[in-house]
Amino acid sequence: MANLQALKQRFIGKFGGNEAGIRSFFAPGRVNLIGEHTDYNGGYVFPAALTFGTTLLVRKRDDAIIRFASENFPTEAEITLETAKFEQEHDWVNYPKAVLVHLAKRGYTFGGYDLLYLGEIPNGAGLSSSASIEVVTAFGLMTVENHKIDRIELALVSQEAENQFMGVNCGIMDQFAVAMGKSEHAVLLKCNTLDYEHVPFKAQGCKLVIGNTNKRRGLVDSEYNARRSQCEQAVEYLRVAFPSLTLLGELNAEQLKAHEGLIPDETVRRRARHVIEENDRVLKSVEALKANELETFGKLMIASHDSLQHLYEVTCKELDVMVEEALKVPGVLGSRMTGAGFGGCTVSLVQGDQVEAFIAAVGKAYAERTDYKAEFYVGEIGDGVKEL
Numbered sequence: 477m478a479n480l481q482a483l484k485q486r487f488i489g490k491f492g493g494n495e496a497g498i499r500s501f502f503a504p505g506r507v508n509l510i511g512e513h514t515d516y517n518g519g520y521v522f523p524a525a526l527t528f529g530t531t532l533l534v535r536k537r538d539d540a541i542i543r544f545a546s547e548n549f550p551t552e553a554e555i556t557l558e559t560a561k562f563e564q565e566h567d568w569v570n571y572p573k574a575v576l577v578h579l580a581k582r583g584y585t586f587g588g589y590d591l592l593y594l595g596e597i598p599n600g601a602g603l604s605s606s607a608s609i610e611v612v613t614a615f616g617l618m619t620v621e622n623h624k625i626d627r628i629e630l631a632l633v634s635q636e637a638e639n640q641f642m643g644v645n646c647g648i649m650d651q652f653a654v655a656m657g658k659s660e661h662a663v664l665l666k667c668n669t670l671d672y673e674h675v676p677f678k679a680q681g682c683k684l685v686i687g688n689t690n691k692r693r694g695l696v697d698s699e700y701n702a703r704r705s706q707c708e709q710a711v712e713y714l715r716v717a718f719p720s721l722t723l724l725g726e727l728n729a730e731q732l733k734a735h736e737g738l739i740p741d742e743t744v745r746r747r748a749r750h751v752i753e754e755n756d757r758v759l760k761s762v763e764a765l766k767a768n769e770l771e772t773f774g775k776l777m778i779a780s781h782d783s784l785q786h787l788y789e790v791t792c793k794e795l796d797v798m799v800e801e802a803l804k805v806p807g808v809l810g811s812r813m814t815g816a817g818f819g820g821c822t823v824s825l826v827q828g829d830q831v832e833a834f835i836a837a838v839g840k841a842y843a844e845r846t847d848y849k850a851e852f853y854v855g856e857i858g859d860g861v862k863e864l
């Protein structure tokens with residue numbers, strides 16, 4: 477957690493004035509426990525908010541100028557909402573700008589602000605640093621303007637901003653988890669209806685250990701979009717049997733099995749199988765957690781990774797090596813990649829007294845077998861966006 481007092485001093489150093497009128501907000505990163513590449517298919521996801529994320533200090537100004545600065549990136553920018561548009565050289569500032577523009581489109585009014593961000597989420601690690609920046613901006617500025625806050629609307633606006641302003645075709649999972657997370661709970665979300673449930677994560681002495689491959693998610697944009705369109709193709713073929721089908725997440729494993737012959741392309745068939753079976757795994761995971769069957773949940777995590785590796789093909793050597801090495805360590809119940817894939821992080825369920833041994837063993841083997849050095853974070857489940 478950021479040292480707020482020190483951050484306020486740096487805010488004053490940058491923007492002048494004193495502490496009066498500075499308000500502080502925090503939005504977490506997220507880790508997805510299971511349910512990968514199901515969100516844009518209208519399926520289930522099961523993410524949790526982390527205790528580290530993005531802190532934002534805001535102070536209103538008397539004019540319409542909005543000034544952005546970050547403790548993490550050198551780029552700073554000064555804009556007005558009226559003229560705000562995507563500008564390559566504005567780098568990270570495009571994310572908060574995107575959210576402001578899309579909130580304004582919905583009729584919300586804003587003024588001028590000084591804004592200072594501090595991010596603790598490693599970039600490009602698949603722990604939703606961008607969703608965290610988007611949601612903290614939306615929540616912070618809506619709060620200082622006394623606009624009524626609907627957290628689900630903020631998640632939707634942030635996703636829309638990322639899709640339309642940033643040109644990244646993500647689903648709703650990340651923004652939803654960041655806006656709606658709850659300490660010690662994971663969020664079961666049905667992505668086509670946005671029905672959700674906070675499910676207690678009773679870890680029974682186990683820890684969620686996040687392993688960062690430090691391989692930045694390379695191919696992610698083009699491959700992500702390719703997967704999306706393969707899923708749409710699968711829906712087209714399956715409509716012969718299910719005329720009103722719009723998203724793969726509407727089908728269950730039996731229905732697909734009975735009709736997968738309608739999909740002529742072998743790759744597309746594998747993509748559909750992943751999505752539909754992964755959906756089932758999410759529901760089974762929730763049942764297992766509710767019944768305190770952590771071992772069953774661990775096995776579902778392993779099956780999820782296997783499917784992402786072989787059916788959906790969104791892993792990479794580094795993710796596969798990290799999971800493989802994790803599963804060799806005693807006291808590991810499950811391990812899988814988390815997020816979009818092609819690099820980024822894994823999440824493992826590890827018995828508390830084995831965490832140190834796990835980090836040492838996996839870190840060593842990973843460094844030997846790849847060109848990267850791993851980093852590990854013991855994930856605590858925290859709250860969604862809030863004022864500090």
Ligand code: GLA
Nearest residue numbers: 512513646647648649815816
């Ligand atoms: C990224 C996207 C999410 C989701 C995951 C894969 O994190 O932002 O919407 O699609 O990939 O599950």
